[in-house]
Amino acid sequence: MLNNQQIDHSTGRRHVARAKILTVLTYVALVSIGVIMLIPFLWMVLGSFKTVREVMQFPPTFIPKDPTLANYKEVFSRLPFAHYYLNTIITSVIPTVITVLTASMAGFGFAKYRFAGRNFIFWLILATMMIPYPVTIVPLYVMAYRAGLVNTYTGLIIVSLSSAFGIFMMRQFCLTIPDDLLDAARIDGSSEFGIFFKIITPLTKPALATLTIFTFTGNWNAYMWPLLMVNTDRLRTLSLAIPLFNGQYASFPNLVYAASTMAVLPVILLFVFNQRYFTEGIAMSGLKE
Amino acid sequence: MWYKIQRKIAPYVFIFPGVLFYLMVTFIPAIIGVGLSFTNWSIITPKFRWVGLRNYERLLTDDLFKTSLINTFRYAVWLIPGVIIVSLLLALLLNTKVRGITFFRTIYYLPMVTPIAVASVIWMWIYDRRTGILNYIIGLFGLAPRNWLNDIKTALGSIVVMGIWLAVGGNMIIYLAALQGISRSYYEAAEIDGAGYWQRLRFITLPLLKPTTLFIVITTTMGALRAFAQMNIMTQGGPLNSTTTIVFYIFQAAFTDLRMGYAAAMSVVLFLITLVLTFIDWKFLGKGVNYDAE
Numbered sequence: 001m002l003n004n005q006q007i008d009h010s011t012g013r014r015h016v017a018r019a020k021i022l023t024v025l026t027y028v029a030l031v032s033i034g035v036i037m038l039i040p041f042l043w044m045v046l047g048s049f050k051t052v053r054e055v056m057q058f059p060p061t062f063i064p065k066d067p068t069l070a071n072y073k074e075v076f077s078r079l080p081f082a083h084y085y086l087n088t089i090i091t092s093v094i095p096t097v098i099t100v101l102t103a104s105m106a107g108f109g110f111a112k113y114r115f116a117g118r119n120f121i122f123w124l125i126l127a128t129m130m131i132p133y134p135v136t137i138v139p140l141y142v143m144a145y146r147a148g149l150v151n152t153y154t155g156l157i158i159v160s161l162s163s164a165f166g167i168f169m170m171r172q173f174c175l176t177i178p179d180d181l182l183d184a185a186r187i188d189g190s191s192e193f194g195i196f197f198k199i200i201t202p203l204t205k206p207a208l209a210t211l212t213i214f215t216f217t218g219n220w221n222a223y224m225w226p227l228l229m230v231n232t233d234r235l236r237t238l239s240l241a242i243p244l245f246n247g248q249y250a251s252f253p254n255l256v257y258a259a260s261t262m263a264v265l266p267v268i269l270l271f272v273f274n275q276r277y278f279t280e281g282i283a284m285s286g287l288k289e
Numbered sequence: 290m291w292y293k294i295q296r297k298i299a300p301y302v303f304i305f306p307g308v309l310f311y312l313m314v315t316f317i318p319a320i321i322g323v324g325l326s327f328t329n330w331s332i333i334t335p336k337f338r339w340v341g342l343r344n345y346e347r348l349l350t351d352d353l354f355k356t357s358l359i360n361t362f363r364y365a366v367w368l369i370p371g372v373i374i375v376s377l378l379l380a381l382l383l384n385t386k387v388r389g390i391t392f393f394r395t396i397y398y399l400p401m402v403t404p405i406a407v408a409s410v411i412w413m414w415i416y417d418r419r420t421g422i423l424n425y426i427i428g429l430f431g432l433a434p435r436n437w438l439n440d441i442k443t444a445l446g447s448i449v450v451m452g453i454w455l456a457v458g459g460n461m462i463i464y465l466a467a468l469q470g471i472s473r474s475y476y477e478a479a480e481i482d483g484a485g486y487w488q489r490l491r492f493i494t495l496p497l498l499k500p501t502t503l504f505i506v507i508t509t510t511m512g513a514l515r516a517f518a519q520m521n522i523m524t525q526g527g528p529l530n531s532t533t534t535i536v537f538y539i540f541q542a543a544f545t546d547l548r549m550g551y552a553a554a555m556s557v558v559l560f561l562i563t564l565v566l567t568f569i570d571w572k573f574l575g576k577g578v579n580y581d582a583e
Contacts, residue, residue, distance in 0.1 A: 106307030
C-alpha cells in the first residue's frame with residue numbers, strides 16, 4: 001500500500017519535471033527560430049547606424065561602435081528620397097481606397113441580391129483567380145503601352161483597383177448579416193445605397209479594416225508592375241529605388257541599410273499596431289472551403 | 290415602382306466596378322495573351338504577323354526554357370517542404386500553453402509584410418562574400434566562406450532559404466487557426482485510450498490538418514511558380530542561368546529581347562503548368578479527413 005503510493009508520487013513528480021523540460025525546450029525553439037527570423041531586420045537596422053568603415057569590416061560588428069544618424073541624412077541628400085516616399089504613398093493609398101470601396105460593394109452585391117448572371121460572374125472571378133499574376137503581365141503591359149499609360153501614375157494604379165480576395169472576403173462577411181435588417185431599412189424608406197452605406201459598412205468594419213491593411217501592404221510592397229510601368233525618377237517608388245540605390249552605392253551598404261529601414265518602417269508599424277486584422281485576414285484566406 | 294426598378298438595378302451597380310476592374314486586369318489580358326502567343330509581335334512597331342504555333346514549336350527546342358522550367362521546379366521542390374515543416378513546427382509550438390504567443394507571432398510574421406525588393410537587397414548583404422554575416426557565422430564553425438549568390442551550387446538554394454523566411458509566418462497563422470479548430474474531444478478520447486503526444490500528433494493532428502496542408506501546398510506552389518523579384522534583384526538569373534526561373538525568363542524575353550509573342554506563349558504554358566500542378570496536388574492530397582462524417 002505504502003509502496004504503491006510512493007510509486008505514484010514519484011511518477012507524478014517525473015511528469016511535472018518532463019512538462020517543465022518540454023516547456024523550456026519549446027521556448028528554446030521559439031526563441032532560436034525568432035532570432036533567425038529577426039537577423040535580416042537587425043542586420044539592416046543596426047547597419048544603418050554604422051559608419052561605412054565599420055559596416056565594411058570583417059569580422060562584422062553587431063552593435064554599432066559609435067552610432068550615427070548621418071546615414072539617414074545622407075540618403076535624403078543623395079536621393080530624392082522624399083519624392084520616392086510620396087510616390088509610394090500615392091500609389092498605395094489611392095488604389096487601397098478604391099479597392100476597399102469596389103470590393104465591398106461587389107461583395108455585398110453578390111451576397112445579398114439575386115440577379116441574372118450572378119452565379120456565372122462569380123464563377124468567372126473564381127476561375128480567373130487560378131491564373132497566376134505573371135501569366136497576364138505581358139498582355140497587360142501591351143494594353144497599358146497601347147493606352148499610353150507607361151510612365152504615368154494612372155498606369156501604376158490601374159491594375160490594383162479591385163481584388164478577388166476582397167470581393168470574397170466581403171461576400172463572406174455580408175452573408176452573415178440577416179436579411180431582416182435590410183428589409184427593415186427598406187420599410188423605413190432607405191434606398192439600396194443607403195442600406196450599403198448606413199448598415200453594411202458599419203457592420204463590416206472589422207472586415208473593411210482587414211481588407212484596407214492587406215491591400216495597403218500589398219500596394220506598398222508592389223515590385224513587378226511598377227518595374228514595368230516606370231523608367232523615370234519622377235515616378236519611382238521605394239521598392240524600385242532601393243535595389244537601384246543598392247546597385248549604385250554598392251560600397252556604401254550603410255546608406256542602403258538606412259534607406260531600406262525607412263522603406264520598411266511604415267508597413268512594419270502598420271502591422272505591429274494592427275496585428276489582429278492581419279491575423280484575421282490570413283486565417284480567412286486559409287479557411288475558405 | 291421606382292423601388293422595384295431600384296432593386297433590380299442595384300446589384301449590377303454594386304458589382305460593376307469591382308468586377309470590371311478585376312476582370313480588366315486578369316481575364317481580358319489572359320485572353321489577349323493567348324492571341325498574342327500566335328504572333329511575332331515586338332511591341333516597338335505596330336506591325337506583326339500571325340505565326341500560328343511557331344512560338345510553341347520553338348519552345349520545345351529552347352534550352353533556356355527547359356532550364357528555366359527545371360530551375361522553377363527545383364525551387365518549388367525545396368521551398369514547399371521547407372515552408373510546410375517550419376510553419377507547422379511553429380504552429381505546434383505556439384499552440385501549447387506558452388506565454389508571449391503574440392510576441393513570437395509578430396516576429397515570425399514580420400517578413401511577410403516586408404517589401405520583397407527591400408528583403409532581397411538585405412539578403413544580398415547577408416550572403417555577401419566579403420562582409421556578409423552568413424560567412425561570419427559559418428566561419429565560427431570552421432567552414433570556408435562562400436560566394437553564395439555567385440556560385441551555381443548555392444545560388445538557387447540561397448534564394449530558397451530566403452523564400453522560406455518570407456513565407457513561414459503567414460502559413461504558420463493558417464496552421465494555427467486550423468489547429469485551434471480541432472475539437473478537444475478527439476484528444477480527450479485518445480488520452481483515455483493511452484495515446485502519447487506523438488501518437489496524438491500522428492493519428493489526430495496531422496490527418497485533420499490535411500486540408501490545410503493541401504491549401505498551403507497549392508498556394509506555395511503558386512508562389513514558387515511566380516517568383517521573380519528575388520531573381521531579378523539578387524542574381525539576375527545567374528550565375529550561368531542557374532536561377533533563371535520561368536517568370537524571369539518570360540520577363541527577359543518580353544522586355545529585354547522584345548519578343549512579346551514568344552513571352553506570351555511561355556505565359557500560356559506557365560498557366561497550363563499551374564493548372565496541371567494544382568490538379569495533381571488536389572488528386573494526391575485532396576482526400577481530406579473528416580472524423581465527424583462517420
